[in-house]
Amino acid sequence: MALVMTSQLQVMQSLAKNNRDRTMADRSNGHSSPCQKTLSTAHILLTHTHCDHYLEQLLTQKNTDITHVPMLAIKPLAISKIKQKALYEADTWVFLSKHSLGENAELLKQHRSDQCIVAIGPGTAHLLSDHDITVDYVPEQDHSSDGILALPLFNTDSKRNVLVFSEASGPAYLKKGLKERGHAVIHAATYQHQKRDTTEIAQTISPIIDSITHITTHSQKGLDHLHTVSEKEYMPTLKQKTLLVTSQHMRASATEHGFQSVICSDNNGPTQIVNSISAHRKGAIYG
Structure with a gap:
């Protein structure tokens, strides 16, 4: 009987060790448990006219990849x-x-x-x-x-x-x-x-379009030209990405253009834009 109990104890200890080893291996391989929901890396397409270094700096700090493709010059x-x-x-x-x-x-x-x-x-x-x-x-x-x-x-x-x-x-x-x-x-x-040439814009976006998660547009004319690029260059996938706009008027216009997921920043400042995108990403993860 003592031998049987000892064997059972050894089996339980072995199973516990295997579970610990598996957990450590998962962590080392970048896996997380179902309860450890984390934000995956977003890829944001910035379409405003001039590079905004402060906005890009804030986005980079939020585990975000950035591509800047202006719609307008x-x-x-x-x-x-x-x-x-x-x-x-x-x-x-x-x-x-x-x-x-x-x-x-x-x-x-x-x-x-x-x-x-x-x-x-x-x-x-x-x-x-x-x-x-x-x-x-x-x-x-x-x-x-x-x-x-x-x-x-x-x-x-x-x-x-x-x-x-x-x-x-x-x-x-x-x-x-x-x-x-x-x-x-x-x-x-x-x-x-x-307005920048639609073909030139499409050639820049096409190689990365599958990885893009969000698009930002900061003006009505920029939004309108983004719509033109999607239609003229046969890129309907652009309208399936989450689009951030900076006014309620633009939000209504984006919906009319056929963009399926539109979020609106409270203002056009870099901090609020980043906060709006972060809130949307967290909502997508945690519901």
């Missing part, structure tokens, strides 16, 4: 001599994107006095601050023309002379909304969007 424009007079006359300057400053930073600083400065979002505000142009107002939530129109600044009895810095085609919706509120509006073109 930017051609900076100098503020015309005629519009330079408006720099003095306007009491409010409105900047509609990071590109709105263009190559006019020194000119604007020379004409800067007591104008009220409005930026469409935190990213634009940070860029202006980097050029020693202090921003007075940024919409809290909706970083779009609607967010600017909702600012208390433009909804009082005091009428303002507004100079809007933006893309050459002009902010028709914002101008209309400001004029309806009784404000005078002048537009200064500081850059021009140029």
Whole structure:
């Protein structure tokens, strides 16, 4: 009997040792138990026009691979001599994107006095601050023309002379909304969007398309051209990826374009974009 009990004890000890060895081997091979859910590496396709080093740094810290493929190119424009007079006359300057400053930073600083400065979002505000142009107002939530129109600044009895810095085609919706509120509006073109060749974009994306998990787009025109690339170059897989946009208007537009999974960042700042993607990834893992 003693011999049988000893044998059973040896078997149990051997099984326990094997289980420990198997667990250690699994860990050394990178395996985890069913209860140890971890985030796999994401691969994010950034489509904004210029490289944002801070955004890429934050994403890299989150176990993320990054590929930057711009949808649009930017051609900076100098503020015309005629519009330079408006720099003095306007009491409010409105900047509609990071590109709105263009190559006019020194000119604007020379004409800067007591104008009220409005930026469409935190990213634009940070860029202006980097050029020693202090921003007075940024919409809290909706970083779009609607967010600017909702600012208390433009909804009082005091009428303002507004100079809007933006893309050459002009902010028709914002101008209309400001004029309806009784404000005078002048537009200064500081850059021009140029759509990149769809074939060139497709050739860059095709080799990595299966590994892409998320796509970010930071402007309506960029979103529209991403849609064009998907349709013209027969890349429907792009619309199956999780798409991050930076306004509710863009979210509605992306859904209309046929993107199947759309998430919206609270603003267009790098930190919030990263937080939105991280929250989505965790939700996908943990439900």
